Amino acid sequence: MSSLKGAVTPLRIVLVYASFAAAWILFSDSALSLLVRDPVRRDQAQSVKGALFVIVTAALLFLLMRRQLAERQVLDEEVRAILDGMADAVLVVSHERQVVDVNEAAKELFAASHRRELLVGVEELLSRLRLNYVDGRPVPFADTAVMRALAGQTSTYEARIKAFDGREVFVSVSSAPVRARDRHHPRLVVEVVRDITDLRQFEEARDEFISTAAHEFKTPLAVVKACAQLMLKRSQGDPVVLEVVGRQIDRMTRMVQQLLEVSRFRLGGAELRHERFDLGSLLAEVADDLRTHAQGRRVLVEPAAAAVLGDRERIGQVISNLLENAMRFSPQGGDVEATLSLQGADAVVSVRDHGLGIPHERQARVFERYYRAHAGTAQDYGGLGLGLDVSRQIVSRHGGRIWFESDPGQGSTFSFSLPLAQQERA
Numbered sequence: 412m413s414s415l416k417g418a419v420t421p422l423r424i425v426l427v428y429a430s431f432a433a434a435w436i437l438f439s440d441s442a443l444s445l446l447v448r449d450p451v452r453r454d455q456a457q458s459v460k461g462a463l464f465v466i467v468t469a470a471l472l473f474l475l476m477r478r479q480l481a482e483r484q485v486l487d488e489e490v491r492a493i494l495d496g497m498a499d500a501v502l503v504v505s506h507e508r509q510v511v512d513v514n515e516a517a518k519e520l521f522a523a524s525h526r527r528e529l530l531v532g533v534e535e536l537l538s539r540l541r542l543n544y545v546d547g548r549p550v551p552f553a554d555t556a557v558m559r560a561l562a563g564q565t566s567t568y569e570a571r572i573k574a575f576d577g578r579e580v581f582v583s584v585s586s587a588p589v590r591a592r593d594r595h596h597p598r599l600v601v602e603v604v605r606d607i608t609d610l611r612q613f614e615e616a617r618d619e620f621i622s623t624a625a626h627e628f629k630t631p632l633a634v635v636k637a638c639a640q641l642m643l644k645r646s647q648g649d650p651v652v653l654e655v656v657g658r659q660i661d662r663m664t665r666m667v668q669q670l671l672e673v674s675r676f677r678l679g680g681a682e683l684r685h686e687r688f689d690l691g692s693l694l695a696e697v698a699d700d701l702r703t704h705a706q707g708r709r710v711l712v713e714p715a716a717a718a719v720l721g722d723r724e725r726i727g728q729v730i731s732n733l734l735e736n737a738m739r740f741s742p743q744g745g746d747v748e749a750t751l752s753l754q755g756a757d758a759v760v761s762v763r764d765h766g767l768g769i770p771h772e773r774q775a776r777v778f779e780r781y782y783r784a785h786a787g788t789a790q791d792y793g794g795l796g797l798g799l800d801v802s803r804q805i806v807s808r809h810g811g812r813i814w815f816e817s818d819p820g821q822g823s824t825f826s827f828s829l830p831l832a833q834q835e836r837a
């Protein structure tokens with residue numbers, strides 16, 4: 412980047428000009444009267460002096476402007492070189508939703524024959540690129556990174572596009588608004604598009620393997636569970652041991668189901684049902700099922716009702732994940748309280764525990780796949796770190812949101828919202 416030292420600033424220009432003009436005005440007339448005694452010749456000399464002043468100041472102005480332009484050109488070339496040196500595609504979009512600049516990597520990623528092909532309206536470019544989320548759902552125009560950035564937000568998501576040569580490319584897209592110092596609304600948006608096709612293919616292969624393995628585990632687990640139940644029924648073997656076997660099989664089955672579910676969402680094979688149901692009775696039902704594992708804890712559910720539309724079984728899974736976590740991460744006991752409330756156009760389920768809480772520095776990653784906030788600590792109670800990832804995907808596919816508040820040592824409250832079915836709204 413060019414150095415600012417010695418840069419021609421407006422102040423410097425004005426100072427140079429003012430000194431020059433002041434010196435000229437002060438000394439030129441007195442010098443002229445001393446040098447030329449004849450009044451006629453002096454008048455002529457005055458005109459020459461005036462012309463000289465104009466010529467010299469014009470030349471000065473010309474030199475200064477040329478220097479300014481040369482510096483600007485160097486800066487432009489440096490910015491161009493930086494953009495073209497980037498491995499990620501970069502698009503600069505104006506507030507009129509027009510792509511105004513792209514780098515070399517963008518031309519290559521989108522397989523455009525010339526940069527000009529990409530300098531079009533954003534809407535046109537996105538429809539040509541057929542932008543979809545990785546699971547195949549189209550990205551609504553208002554939710555695209557560019558539109559969010561024009562509204563002043565930064566955003567990042569993974570998506571798939573079709574390049575101009577028909578290739579399917581997986582990309583990670585992030586956009587940020589560029590604001591002038593004194594302006595509230597962004598004048599430009601910079602969008603960075605990274606090709607993650609290789610990474611995605613590796614992840615797909617991994618997810619397919621996990622899915623196949625989980626499928627293969629399902630049958631033997633079901634058979635072992637059936638055998639344990641049969642032995643219990645026939646009074647064969649130690650009933651206490653058989654209880655333990657049954658419980659552990661249930662635990663493994665739940666983990667296998669989570670693995671299957673996570674790969675279904677990743678591979679785009681998760682079909683959601685769309686039925687009307689009462690969230691309040693589902694909450695009560697799931698809590699009842701889990702009370703057998705409550706080990707002396709009370710699971711308190713306040714009776715409430717709220718009709719929502721969606722996949723009852725999967726929302727049940729979300730509630731079950733939150734309640735199980737609440738119990739698992741309160742080893743010292745304490746009540747688990749579940750509530751359902753109406754907030755505007757949403758129904759909100761909250762699960763509160765008085766357990767370990769989550770260390771502040773680990774809270775940001777809690778919804779990440781495979782992340783376990785207590786791994787490596789004395790309170791590592793196992794798990795695959797998938798429950799919250801799956802829950803987040805289920806809730807977001809229903810148009811809802813999931814979040815938590817947690818105080819280390821005091822407990823946590825995990826909540827999720829779902830849009831109320833139309834008739835429920837006030």
Ligand code: ADP
Pocket residue numbers: 732736737740764766767768769777782783784785786793794795796797798799800822823825
């Ligand atoms: P898993 O599927 O293994 O239960 P989750 O994705 O549900 O994992 O949760 C991820 C991590 O978040 C857990 O390993 C735990 O560290 C933390 N966590 C989740 N719920 C709670 C809670 N109620 N209290 C404290 N920590 C929690």
